[in-house]
Amino acid sequence: FHHHQQNTKLWNFLWKNGVASQAGNILVYPVDGSHWLNMDILLRELDLWYIPEHARHYSSITLPVPRASSLEDPQYMASFLKRSLEIWTRERSILSFIKLKKENIHLLEAAHRCSAEMARLVMEDKQLMEKLKAANFDLILTDPGVVLGSYLGLPIVLNVRWITNAEGHFAIAPSPLSYIPTIRSLVTNKISFVNKLKNFLHYGISLYVDYGITRPLYQGLINEFIDPNTNIYSLIQGADLWLRVDVVFEFPSPTMPSVVYMGGFQCKPSKPLPAELEAFVQSSGEHGVVVMSLGSLLGSLLPEISEIIAAAFARLPQKVVWRHTGEKPSTLGKNTLLVNWLPQNDLLGHPKTRAFVTHGGTNGIYKAIYHGVPMLGLPFIFDQFDNMLSLKARGVAKILEATDLERENMRRMSKRHRDTPLKPMDNAIFWLELAMRHKGAAHLGTESYKMPWYAYHNGDVLVLLLTVVVSVLLLTLMTCRVLGRALCQKKKEKLQN
Numbered sequence: 001f002h003h004h005q006q007n008t009k010l011w012n013f014l015w016k017n018g019v020a021s022q023a024g025n026i027l028v029y030p031v032d033g034s035h036w037l038n039m040d041i042l043l044r045e046l047d048l049w050y051i052p053e054h055a056r057h058y059s060s061i062t063l064p065v066p067r068a069s070s071l072e073d074p075q076y077m078a079s080f081l082k083r084s085l086e087i088w089t090r091e092r093s094i095l096s097f098i099k100l101k102k103e104n105i106h107l108l109e110a111a112h113r114c115s116a117e118m119a120r121l122v123m124e125d126k127q128l129m130e131k132l133k134a135a136n137f138d139l140i141l142t143d144p145g146v147v148l149g150s151y152l153g154l155p156i157v158l159n160v161r162w163i164t165n166a167e168g169h170f171a172i173a174p175s176p177l178s179y180i181p182t183i184r185s186l187v188t189n190k191i192s193f194v195n196k197l198k199n200f201l202h203y204g205i206s207l208y209v210d211y212g213i214t215r216p217l218y219q220g221l222i223n224e225f226i227d228p229n230t231n232i233y234s235l236i237q238g239a240d241l242w243l244r245v246d247v248v249f250e251f252p253s254p255t256m257p258s259v260v261y262m263g264g265f266q267c268k269p270s271k272p273l274p275a276e277l278e279a280f281v282q283s284s285g286e287h288g289v290v291v292m293s294l295g296s297l298l299g300s301l302l303p304e305i306s307e308i309i310a311a312a313f314a315r316l317p318q319k320v321v322w323r324h325t326g327e328k329p330s331t332l333g334k335n336t337l338l339v340n341w342l343p344q345n346d347l348l349g350h351p352k353t354r355a356f357v358t359h360g361g362t363n364g365i366y367k368a369i370y371h372g373v374p375m376l377g378l379p380f381i382f383d384q385f386d387n388m389l390s391l392k393a394r395g396v397a398k399i400l401e402a403t404d405l406e407r408e409n410m411r412r413m414s415k416r417h418r419d420t421p422l423k424p425m426d427n428a429i430f431w432l433e434l435a436m437r438h439k440g441a442a443h444l445g446t447e448s449y450k451m452p453w454y455a456y457h458n459g460d461v462l463v464l465l466l467t468v469v470v471s472v473l474l475l476t477l478m479t480c481r482v483l484g485r486a487l488c489q490k491k492k493e494k495l496q497n
Contacts, residue, residue, distance in 0.1 A: 138435075162382075
């Protein structure tokens, strides 16, 4: 099912009815925003379809939800981003860091509270549950919907990078903090001692979010509908397949067979630009064009920041296409074109494009990698900082250094990204169909998440071995003492005689 926002929050359950013996039924449970944008691309490829309100192959059921998630409210998110910018631009200090973390945690708590409430509303609707069970779905393709998927007993395919508290690989596979960066730690996989301390700090914050916020929000729901002995983190770990980003983009880390790397599946060759935009781009001559877009939620920045950026752009020899919905900066140069919307993929694929100024969202980054365009990062929240740091470490992006970008490194990265035996979309479709054919993909997973922590770390084995060693040592010591006493006694008896 897909949800969208009108005057009230609506949940639409949409499923594809099999029209041939080889067709499959997929229950889709997405989240709004950029998460939905890339899932929509995947769904179109599955059957070359779009999601209308009414269609021959889909059934739509809508349910009112008391309140919308803050993550799905563009006005709230824009306000949140601007508050974060105000905090960070005033003063970079420990106090600012704490304030930003409080803002982020509050946002996540509100989002997960809404997600849990919506899942409860769905599962308490007995008539709806009967319809969903009668539909005989082959699997659930989801971002946040592991509770519903577990309740329906469906194979779960996660189209995620994030989980409830951190980066997904921390749930998938062993992730030593000595060289696996945690979210927002802003360290690479070459971690110094100081950065290890930072990594531990951010990992501690993620544990707080997990145990102090997200697990309690879902636990009552899980106790009632699934199993009191499990939790939301374990349900996530029990997913059959994980659709993940590209290994070219991430730092190397341990992984599992159930992880399908399909980064860049949203990329495609560019199409011709609209006539007016093409004319502007062509007018750039040999210098080319810089493209700037800060994602769908942040069309404008704080006025003082917009003024600085516009003034910097005015000094460039390149032409600039800037998606900007706020007030026109007074420092705007004649070389800069402001637009409310831009064809991002088509601009990035244009031969005149020299650089991409981005907030660091995954979708935009992959398009830039695909087309070989170096990037300048202006990250704001969540994984955007880590995304840009990863790209900077590879020499294909800079952060707030607009005049010094290396295109050759990006060309090499683009070449590595495209050098795969299968196209990312073909890879994703194969594994989705495999999960449907085999009613899940449990054979690709691991049982580790079902083990208690002491068993996972071989604590029970170590205790047993330690007990045996200590027992042998004690027995040996006691034997030696007994023998020693016996020998001493014997010597005394001889002396007495």
